[in-house]
Amino acid sequence: MKEDNKYIVYISPEKEVNAGLWTLFAGATVMLALRLWVKITRRHGVWWDDYILLATWMVLAANNSLISYEYATGYVPPPGYKWDDRMHILINITSCGTLIGQAWSKSAFAVTLLKLTTRWQQYFLWFCIITMNLYMASKCVVQWGKVCGEKSYNNWYRLDFCLDPKFRDDFKEGGNIYNIIMDFIFAAFPWFLTWNLPMRRREKIGLCLAMSLGVVVASVAAARTAWKDEGNKRDPYYYWRNGLSNVWYSSEVAGTIIVQCVPVLRPFLRDVHQSLTPRRIPSNADPGRRSFTWAVTNPSTGKDGSSTSTINYNKDTTSLISDAASSSNTAGDLRFHNFNFGFGETKIAGGAGNIELRTIQEERDMERRDSEKQWRDGILGKV
Template sequence: MNFTPRDDEEVDGPAVAYVNPWTELNLGLWMLFAGATLFLMLRLYVKVTRRHGLWYDDYILTASWMLLLANNALIVHEFATGYVLKDTTESWDDRMHILINISSCGTLIGQAWTKTAFGVTLLRISNQWQQWVLWFCIVTMNLYMVLKVFFQWAKVCDKESYDVWYRLNFCIGWQFRDSFKEGGNVYNIIMDFIFATFPWLITRGLEMRRVEKIGLCATMSLGMIVAIVSAIRIAWKDNGNERDAYYIWRNGVSQVWYSSEITGTIIVQCIPILRPIVQSFHTSLTSKKLGSTTDAQSTTWLSKFSGNRVSTGVNNNGTAMLADERGLGGDNNTNNDRVELRDIPEEPAESWREVPTSSWPLDDAKYEPEPLPHSDSWALPGGESRSGRSLDVEQDRGSHSSIGFDVEPVREQGLSPPPRRLAQ
């Protein structure tokens, strides 16, 4: 069956009013176009921002998208300005026939260009013999498209309605014309299957993990879906299109089917390029999730080892001391201000080293530093302490921690050396 209307068909019986497919046509065409636009813009965005640059396949896809936009606008214009006849007694004028031929040629070119773009993409990652096969497919597919466009404007022998001024001055048989057009549709489906299976041949010799190979091939082989859709469309067309009330409606729906082949080919070629965006989104989502749970995890991770929470206070001498939340540690007889470990300012790196005793003031000469305990877990290499302040803690209630977190105690030896004691 051919969905291109013919005026020479005889209609028996009374006139039948046609159903207008205006709503279904616009929803189908523009929703598919919106999806193709979104994926193509994301593809170009990744190519530009990642500084990979645009290549021939990107330009071909962009040209196909522009052709798709113009063709959709032309089809909508046709259905708005006379394509939908009132009933079976009316027919199209020359203007409408010219617009129908132009939109049909636009569909043929769009089908060939989108598949050509995918073939050009495969050329970049294929070896020599694979490139010869791809070039054969690309050239023959485009030659078939040119011939179909050429025959679209030819006259049909023994058909008076096709012997008009706007057609080329030669004629072809009606049966040959239909067979050639259907053969082109079948050849497009074969090309979809070939291009969809090519990534499996190309990645077979690559040094990649099997999971990565399967993922890459699966995304690049989504064109198989387009081939299946095209096959369903051809089978649906073969059911016939009688001149009943839904004759025009089926013609409008067929335009959506043809557009789905073009938009689907654009989308499946853009999906493998969008991996950086998916990775960036996953990283951002993970970072937000970790940020919202960091405080809770940092205070509860060591709760398995102890039921006490450690905080710190500052005594009258300015020395930090640890105490648990239940008030079991520290000096309760003094007026202490309780602060968290995160609130203790960290001294600059210049103060990490011990000050020589020769440079001490005279009134502090009676103080001598005491060697660090062997088991001090906060000591730096060489027995030096990171902070000038010492943490006074009970001998049986130590803690491994870091500044900035309120953590649970671990029953080991104290965190830091005892304070300097008065020389005798």
């Protein structure tokens, strides 16, 4: 380790950095695992965007491991020493890993949008994907280049060219700004794509917000960029602020993975909520629903094998279920199919021994929700 002329006792952020990095990674891991599980179990299929997200997750895991290794092996040097060549190489590798994670995580969402867009929109998305990744590759090259006039940046492990210090800083800062712009553009796309779908406005807004959570990541990245512009002076908190910066960069990658998994999980969470919500059965004490007409359909084999006989009864609600159950026990292959009560007020559906009462209005609401669910699943199945 090389000596430093300044004898400053630096404060180590190792615990805070590890807590931040691995908490974010755990969240991204859980959400990505749920995304893949939902897609596989619902047979939507795993597509290119899922593979890109999985590759991004692997890069994030490797990058976090190297950063933790850095802090455990001398990232914060003792008074009077500087980083050695090994530490500089590790820092350059993790810097490029962060750039790859940023570009690939955003590219995954762009690939998702390709499935939902028209031809000219797809051209624009491809332009964004290509330019993002080219800028990322260029920044990685610049990261390993030398800096003209800077002795500490003219080491053996750097590429054999030098860049003006101001151009180097501006070029790297431009990449951060371009990533933020891409986040906002991708967050705006779902509003144009889903607003004309035949869905209730509340559902449209919910779907658009779920698919536009990338704006949160963009806001975090913008705050981080503004914070970095303020500089980092050499004081006891110099490496502590550097550690906080590492967490901010990691949050952009992990956050982009997390927000892309939310839209896929919405149908799953909605189904769980519906399965836990009890259905209301009309009360026998309601005088408006004491007397109904119900029909039992008993399939019998005719010449074409499809003839049926129907028996109509007038019963009050108290004896309806017991009569239906006793009829099912004595009628052999007797089955219940969509029984209408009165003037279309109530409907009974199900098989023998499994009867469910609901009003026609509830039935219509269920049909409407099923129709909307098909539209949502049609869109989210592509996400």
